Amino acid sequence: MIEPASLPKAKDKLLFTPGPLTTSLSVKQAMLHDAGSWHFEFNTLVAGVRERLLSLAGLTREAGWEAVLLQGSGTFGVEAVFQTCVPPTGKVAVLANGAYGERMVQMLRYAKIAHTAVRAAEDTPHDPEDLDELLGKDQEVTHVAVVHCETTTGILNPIEALGRITQTHRRIYVVDAMSSFGAIPIDFARCGVDFLISSANKCVEGVPGFSFVLCRRALLMKCEGYARSLSLDLLGQFKTFEKTGQFRYTPPTHALLAFEQALSEFELEGGVAGRGDRYHHNHQALLAGMGELGFQPYLDAAVQSYIITAFHTPADPRFSFDAFYRKLSDRGYIIYPGKLTEVDTFRIGTIGRLFPADIEQLVQAIRAVLSEMGCAVPVAMR
Amino acid sequence: MIEPASLPKAKDKLLFTPGPLTTSLSVKQAMLHDAGSWHFEFNTLVAGVRERLLSLAGLTREAGWEAVLLQGSGTFGVEAVFQTCVPPTGKVAVLANGAYGERMVQMLRYAKIAHTAVRAAEDTPHDPEDLDELLGKDQEVTHVAVVHCETTTGILNPIEALGRITQTHRRIYVVDAMSSFGAIPIDFARCGVDFLISSANKCVEGVPGFSFVLCRRALLMKCEGYARSLSLDLLGQFKTFEKTGQFRYTPPTHALLAFEQALSEFELEGGVAGRGDRYHHNHQALLAGMGELGFQPYLDAAVQSYIITAFHTPADPRFSFDAFYRKLSDRGYIIYPGKLTEVDTFRIGTIGRLFPADIEQLVQAIRAVLSEMGCAVPVAMR
Numbered sequence: 001m002i003e004p005a006s007l008p009k010a011k012d013k014l015l016f017t018p019g020p021l022t023t024s025l026s027v028k029q030a031m032l033h034d035a036g037s038w039h040f041e042f043n044t045l046v047a048g049v050r051e052r053l054l055s056l057a058g059l060t061r062e063a064g065w066e067a068v069l070l071q072g073s074g075t076f077g078v079e080a081v082f083q084t085c086v087p088p089t090g091k092v093a094v095l096a097n098g099a100y101g102e103r104m105v106q107m108l109r110y111a112k113i114a115h116t117a118v119r120a121a122e123d124t125p126h127d128p129e130d131l132d133e134l135l136g137k138d139q140e141v142t143h144v145a146v147v148h149c150e151t152t153t154g155i156l157n158p159i160e161a162l163g164r165i166t167q168t169h170r171r172i173y174v175v176d177a178m179s180s181f182g183a184i185p186i187d188f189a190r191c192g193v194d195f196l197i198s199s200a201n202k203c204v205e206g207v208p209g210f211s212f213v214l215c216r217r218a219l220l221m222k223c224e225g226y227a228r229s230l231s232l233d234l235l236g237q238f239k240t241f242e243k244t245g246q247f248r249y250t251p252p253t254h255a256l257l258a259f260e261q262a263l264s265e266f267e268l269e270g271g272v273a274g275r276g277d278r279y280h281h282n283h284q285a286l287l288a289g290m291g292e293l294g295f296q297p298y299l300d301a302a303v304q305s306y307i308i309t310a311f312h313t314p315a316d317p318r319f320s321f322d323a324f325y326r327k328l329s330d331r332g333y334i335i336y337p338g339k340l341t342e343v344d345t346f347r348i349g350t351i352g353r354l355f356p357a358d359i360e361q362l363v364q365a366i367r368a369v370l371s372e373m374g375c376a377v378p379v380a381m382r
Numbered sequence: 383m384i385e386p387a388s389l390p391k392a393k394d395k396l397l398f399t400p401g402p403l404t405t406s407l408s409v410k411q412a413m414l415h416d417a418g419s420w421h422f423e424f425n426t427l428v429a430g431v432r433e434r435l436l437s438l439a440g441l442t443r444e445a446g447w448e449a450v451l452l453q454g455s456g457t458f459g460v461e462a463v464f465q466t467c468v469p470p471t472g473k474v475a476v477l478a479n480g481a482y483g484e485r486m487v488q489m490l491r492y493a494k495i496a497h498t499a500v501r502a503a504e505d506t507p508h509d510p511e512d513l514d515e516l517l518g519k520d521q522e523v524t525h526v527a528v529v530h531c532e533t534t535t536g537i538l539n540p541i542e543a544l545g546r547i548t549q550t551h552r553r554i555y556v557v558d559a560m561s562s563f564g565a566i567p568i569d570f571a572r573c574g575v576d577f578l579i580s581s582a583n584k585c586v587e588g589v590p591g592f593s594f595v596l597c598r599r600a601l602l603m604k605c606e607g608y609a610r611s612l613s614l615d616l617l618g619q620f621k622t623f624e625k626t627g628q629f630r631y632t633p634p635t636h637a638l639l640a641f642e643q644a645l646s647e648f649e650l651e652g653g654v655a656g657r658g659d660r661y662h663h664n665h666q667a668l669l670a671g672m673g674e675l676g677f678q679p680y681l682d683a684a685v686q687s688y689i690i691t692a693f694h695t696p697a698d699p700r701f702s703f704d705a706f707y708r709k710l711s712d713r714g715y716i717i718y719p720g721k722l723t724e725v726d727t728f729r730i731g732t733i734g735r736l737f738p739a740d741i742e743q744l745v746q747a748i749r750a751v752l753s754e755m756g757c758a759v760p761v762a763m764r
Contacts, residue, residue: 015418020635022416031413031636034404036397036716037590072454073632076613083611103612110612201632208419209591209634229465229611230485230492231458250455250583252591252634253402254413334418 013329014358017336018151018179018308019201020208021352023262027206030261031254042253043245045260050241052263056204056271057181057196057214059188066217068238069210071251074178074199076232077211079107081174081195082145084227084234085220086113090142092174093118093134095126095162098152099339100176104145111228116141122153122340125303128161135169143172149180152339153299154308154347156184160191167192172219178202179307182266183276183351194219200255203275203307203351206262209255280306282350282359289363290348293370294378298345307351308336313344314379319370321346327369333362395711396740399718400533400561400690401583402590403734405644409588412643413636424635425627427642432623434645438586438653439563439578439596441570448599450620451592453633456560456581458614459593461489463556463577464527466609466616467602468495472524474556475500475516477508477544480534481721482558486527493610498523504535504722507685510543517551525554531562534721535681536690536729538566542573549574554601560584560593561689564648565658565733576601582637585657585689585733588644591637662688664732664741671745672730675752676760680727689733690718695726696761701752703728709751715744 015022035042050067059065070077082104086092091114094104101117108115118134120126126146135141144166148159159175166173174195177186181196182203188196195215201208213234220235227233231249240248269275283306287297290311298310313321321337324346328335338345350359370377397404417424432449441447452459464486468474473496476486483499490497500516502508508528517523526548530541541557548555556577559568563578564585570578577597583590595616602617609615613631622630651657665688669679672693680692695703703719706728710717720727732741752759 012415013418013421015416017418017420020416020419020632025414028414028416028636031589032407032410033394034397034402034410034589036395036399037402038399038718039395039711039716041711072458072613075631076454079611079613107612110609110615112610199632207413207416207634207636208632209637227492228494229461229614230489231454231461231614232611233492249457250402250581250590252589252637254410254589254636254640255591255634258636329421329423334421336420 009332011332013332013334014354014362015334015349015352016354016362017334017349019351021201021205022354023205023207023258024265024353027258027262027265030257031207033257035253035257037251037253038246045256046247047245049256049260049263053212053214056266057186057188059214064217066215066220066238068213068215068234068241069247070213070234070237071210071247071249073208074197074211075103077197077199077213078104078176080232080234081197081213082107082113083111083229083232085195085223086143087226091115091140092143092145093138093141095120095131095144095146095157097124097126097155097157098122098147098150100147100150100152100178104176114140123155123299125155125157126162128158128165131162132165135165135171141171143174145174146176148175148177149184149305149307151179151308153310154305155299155303156305160187163191163193179351180305182272183279183307184305185272185276200259204259204262204266205353206259207255209252278355279351281356282306282354283309285356285359286348286350286363289360292378293363293367294381296381298343308347308349310338310340310345310347312381313346314375315382316375316380318374319379320373323373324369327372328365331365331369333365391714393714395714395716396736396744397716397731397734398736398744399716399731401733403583403587404736405587405589406647406735409640409644409647412639413589415639417635417639419633419635420628427638428629429627431638431642431645435594435596438648439568439570441596446599448597448602448620450595450597450616450623451629452595452616452619453592453629453631455590456579456593457485459579459581459595460486460558462614462616463579463595464489464495465493465611465614467577467605468525469608473497473522474525474527475520475523477502477513477526477528477539479506479508479537479539480504480529480532482529482532482534482560486558496522505537505681507537507539508544510540510547513544514547517547517553523553525556527556528558530557530559531566531687531689533561533690535692536687537681537685538687542569545573545575561733562687564654565661565689566687567654567658582641586641586644586648587735588641589637591634660737661733663738664688664736665691667738667741668730668732668745671742674760675745675749676763678763680725690729690731692720692722692727692729694763695728696757697764698757698762700756701761705755706751709754710747713747713751715747
């Protein structure tokens with residue numbers, strides 16, 4: 001018999017990752033067309049996508065909000081906000097408790113933008129009182145930046161409480177909501193968000209190719225002349241959308257066609273509430289199933305999101321993550337490695353076109369793989 | 383009868399543009415899958431794409447060449463080369479004769495990189511003797527940058543002769559070959575190319591989502607610490623490919639799947655020679671057909687590429703470009719507006735999954751639209 005892993009399969013492997021995700025077939029089928037990036041029909045589609053993103057977030061242009069799309073991954077979107085919107089005299093306080101917070105620090109270092117990194121432990125949300133103290137002491141800080149759901153662990157930071165402090169101190173508030181936007185409700189007014197970044201291939205369940213920034217128009221318009229990069233000039237991008245209806249430079253046309261379809265399916269599912277509900281059920285199914293197998297989540301339930309969950313690696317010496325990963329892949333399930341430096345973990349995402357039944361099948365596959373590896377179930381933990 | 387334009391059509395409109403292009407159905411069908419961006423199967427695909435890009439260009443890693451892919455449009459790739467590879471003390475001489483040369487100047491201004499713009503008229507290729515004189519006089523210039531095929535007009539710059547001069551003066555040579563790479567032969571050794579940029583949605587006939595840079599590894603490795611942007615750090619991107627086989631940040635996975643298929647179809651067509659031959663025939667069919675209708679190309683034949691052709695707008699007062707464009711669109715043909723500031727032109731691209739028969743049908747449609755508009759054929763020119 002030919003090695004099963006090398007024979008083409010009837011269906012794609014399911015992605016239990018923080019994105020790119022498993023998407024619906026209909027989202028992918030929307031890409032079976034070539035659109036002219038200068039053409040009025042495509043411009044209409046882009047305008048619709050921008051409107052619907054605002055509406056998804058409960059925002060309107062009339063109330064002063066804009067959605068600006070930018071080519072590249074989510075990281076490009078976050079960096080574009082910093083490169084465009086922090087004045088030469090600005091200083092950013094980054095609240096970091098994971099790899100994505102650290103990435104913000106790295107961006108600011110590259111761009112030679114003044115910043116201060118406030119670090120919390122990777123299993124601990126940022127404390128609004130600490131921020132209050134920092135902003136009281138450091139009058140140079142003009143911007144506060146935080147990651148909503150740190151996919152390093154799946155932890156949620158309290159963006160509403162942190163935002164209230166930021167507002168009280170009259171600083172600009174930048175939220176990286178890459179993996180939460182669309183699935184965890186975000187009240188822009190209560191959070192006092194000024195700039196929020198997410199991307200096409202997260203909870204809206206589109207394909208990768210662009211990020212988007214939801215922001216207050218008046219704040220963006222004040223950033224004239226700050227941008228340190230042409231490609232990452234968010235204001236230039238916005239002004240071109242306004243003037244011509246087009247992307248400034250070649251857009252990922254197929255990713256936009258897919259995203260339009262993804263938005264329709266998002267609305268069909270009941271918007272943020274419906275999508276979040278499914279992910280919540282996925283997460284519950286995962287915790288229940290993994291719990292039966294003896295796995296322990298890394299985070300306390302109180303700070304854990306339903307987006308992605310980090311689990312401790314079992315203590316059993318017969319367990320090897322590489323073999324575990326490969327064997328699950330052979331069975332059609334792709335999970336995600338850990339990203340923590342000090343603790344051995346692996347991660348399982350519960351977003352994308354996945355349902356509780358898929359999670360249950362994954363758990364069954366994990367049980368079978370553990371047995372193949374000779375690990376006792378429930379697994380021994382440290 | 384319902385207005386035909388609003389009824390869904392049996393096939394997509396054909397794109398006679400400089401890209402995004404009309405691609406084959408099989409290239410688009412390759413996107414009907416979701417790939418894990420961290421997964422070893424996807425890494426193998428990315429490694430294969432990088433190898434095949436080098437091979438397409440007649441280069442090898444053994445001889446010191448690398449292919450680095452970067453998320454975003456072609457502009458992101460060009461800017462990444464400048465932002466990463468020009469040292470703080472560097473100075474770039476940009477040879478501009480169109481919008482894309484001017485865009486390079488704009489990028490350098492944003493990044494506060496010293497530069498000098500050498501401008502030629504938009505219908506005139508850059509003169510190697512002028513470059514020789516400039517480099518003799520200005521010892522501060524460290525890099526020379528030029529656009530191979532300026533799609534503003536379709537003009538070809540003599541990258542081999544300009545490269546010889548650049549080599550003689552021992553400066554670094556950056557070539558934007560966005561719309562020529564893959565269809566016009568480029569001899570890297572004879573041209574003395576150090577960095578060449580192109581993108582997925584041009585002559586390889588993939589879909590938009592990433593650009594790529596072909597460069598000398600040793601030169602790239604010398605750029606440690608220069609990058610002014612994290613997202614556009616080409617060296618960081620390269621080092622991550624080498625270390626992990628992965629993109630640093632989320633790649634446009636579907637665009638990569640499409641590109642792998644596009645490379646196979648490119649090889650099947652006979653590589654650069656085969657692809658170039660088809661485009662050449664497309665261009666010949668276009669010139670013949672448009673000539674019969676009385677249209678005059680903007681450029682002299684000697685400097686005109688077979689990539690895209692600018693035509694003068696007819697003098698007939700009944701001719702309106704907007705109506706012409708819309709009526710052609712209604713018939714399923716999307717052409718491209720002009721980009722020249724001083725002369726009224728429009729453009730027709732002859733790249734993408736188009737054949738001479740498609741060009742002939744476009745010409746027939748143009749004839750019919752002229753008649754609808756009441757313009758006499760052959761059209762009156764200024």
